[in-house]
Amino acid sequence: MPSFSHDPLSPKDAADVVIVGVAARGLAAAARRAGLRALVLDLFGDDDTRELALAAIPLRRIGAFAIDPADLYEQLAIHAGPDIPVVLGTGFEHQPEVVERLAARFRLVGNGPPTLAWTKEPLMLARLLHNLGIPHPQVFADHAPAGMRTLEKRIGGSGGWHVKPASESRGWGWYLQEELQGRTVSALFLGNGHKARLLAFSEQWCEPSEDAPYRYGGAAGPIRLDPSIEASIASALDAVVNAAGIVGLASADLMLTGDGWSLIEINPRPGASLDVFDHEPLPPLLRLHFEACRGELPDLALLTPEAAGMVRGAGVFYAPFSFEMRLDPLPDWVADRPPQGTRIETGEPICTLFAAGRDVREVRDTLARRRDQLWRDLSMASRKAAE
Ligand SMILES: Nc1ncnc2c1ncn2[C@@H]1O[C@H](COP(=O)(O)OP(=O)(O)O)[C@@H](O)[C@H]1O
Ligand SMILES: [Mg+2]
Incomplete structure (x- = not known):
């Protein structure tokens, strides 16, 4: 961990960006690659996160892996001023009120509450996708219709641990989604509020445990899909970005079903695919995130395995x-x-x-x-x- 004993500036004054997430090492590495000095707040304070950061501040957890909002406000008040950009990683999608409160006080670079609602409120997202003609599984607030297999998911959940087969939802904060058969891929893209730039596709897999059959396992890429499917996903992302006002780095989880595809989830924030894609030949992805949040999209073609070299x-x-x-x-x-x-x-x-x-x-x-x-x-x- 860097020492500040010879530095007249406190970490707060010397930082270019504040990063907050459940596990923020990927974003800390992205900041380093983008040449930004980062103050990192997360639950783990791993050794490599501390090495990548100007300073790493541990956050208090509630439950298994959730950030305690009261502690977060307190730590941010100490460590972040109103002018320093704040980038949020995972851990906020199920609590838009926290993002709202942060947005009122800090300079959030990323999606605010209205876009979080469009992308993370399942019934709103399903209606939006329906209106745009984008294929997606049906969703239900409480019961599955007779004969349909459904998965129960937590609204704003991440990491797959919350996804289980069920025909009735347990209530507030949970919903049901039609179960599809196919292969899960994820599209990494940038939004500028109006248009999307599709950057790359990765394959995702689960690492099932006894009580979490869809627990997140990992991702690898780039992969290529059928060119007509790639084109239809790219135009669907344009439409979703425009309708939901998505800015910055985001990803869409998709199922390839027979000869078609279906959009199962949008993550309106930088996520796990940073590990897979924040490398040559792509420019530093956090820089692209900042530019996209200002309205600028790069002129980049879809990343291929040939261009990536591996x-x-x-x-x-x-x-x-x-x-x-x-x-x-x-x-x-x-x-x-x-x-x-x-x-x-x-x-x-x-x-x-x-x-x-x-x-x-x-x-x-x-x-x-x-x-x-x-x-x-x-x-x-x-x-x-x-x-
Ligand atoms: N509707 C679905 N049909 C079939 N499998 C699904 C469906 N939704 C999710 N899954 C499986 O569960 C995993 C996690 O789902 P996802 O909605 O992406 O949750 P999380 O937000 O936790 O990542 C997916 O990668 C996929 O393997
Ligand atoms: Mg997912």
Whole structure:
């Protein structure tokens, strides 16, 4: 972590951007690549986040992985002025009132409450997509119609842990979505409030656990889709950006169903695909985010595997058993590095693993091998430390 003892400026005065999220290492890395000095507030305070940031401030959590809004307001009041740009990552979509309060006091660079409502309120989004003629699964507030298989989801949920087969929703804050059969891909795009620039497609996969069959596993890309599907997704994104006023980096989760596609979710913020795409030949994505929020879209073609030179992947490694972090050093393909001594419970994310290869299959094989190797080393180091 950098020391400020010789720096006459406090981190607050020296920072170019404040980044807030449940886990903000990806955005911290994006800030570094964009040449911006970042003050980072997140729940984990991982070692690499601290190295990437000018300063990393731990936030208090409520429940499993939610930011305590009261603590966030307090920390931001101490660490961020009204003029410094604030970029939000994951963790705010289920609480638009928090974003509203932040927007009133700070210079948010990203989507505000009206756009969050259009994209994250399932019934509003379904109506918008219907009006625009964009294919999407049907959604229901409480019951599934007879004969239709549905998934229950939490409004504004992320990380897939909240998605389960169900024919009745548990009530306020939850909804049902028609279950589709197909392959899940994600489109990374920029919006300027009127038009979209489709940047790249990635393949996404789940890492099911006993009680979370759709828990997020990872993503790899770039991948190509059928050219006619790519074109129809690009024009659908233009229409959605214009109708919902989306600005900045965002992603759309899609299912490829037989010979068509369907839009299942919009994430109106920079997300996990930064790990996959914030590399050459794309320019620094956080810079593009700032420009798009000012209305400027870059003149970039859809990223192809040929132009990227490789397929990159990032997978979340969830703890098979509880253990204490005692392995030092960690391999260089590990990100979100928990500080030494951190206790990690069964099923919690330990870290993110990176791999690259010729195609998604090769990337996923390497990720699986690395996970097994790392687990052996982590559990051995943890056992040794306990002796
Ligand atoms: N309507 C659906 N039909 C089939 N599978 C789905 C559907 N919606 C979500 N899924 C699966 O669940 C995963 C997570 O869903 P998503 O809505 O993207 O949740 P999150 O916001 O937590 O990422 C998807 O990647 C996909 O594998
Ligand atoms: Mg998703």
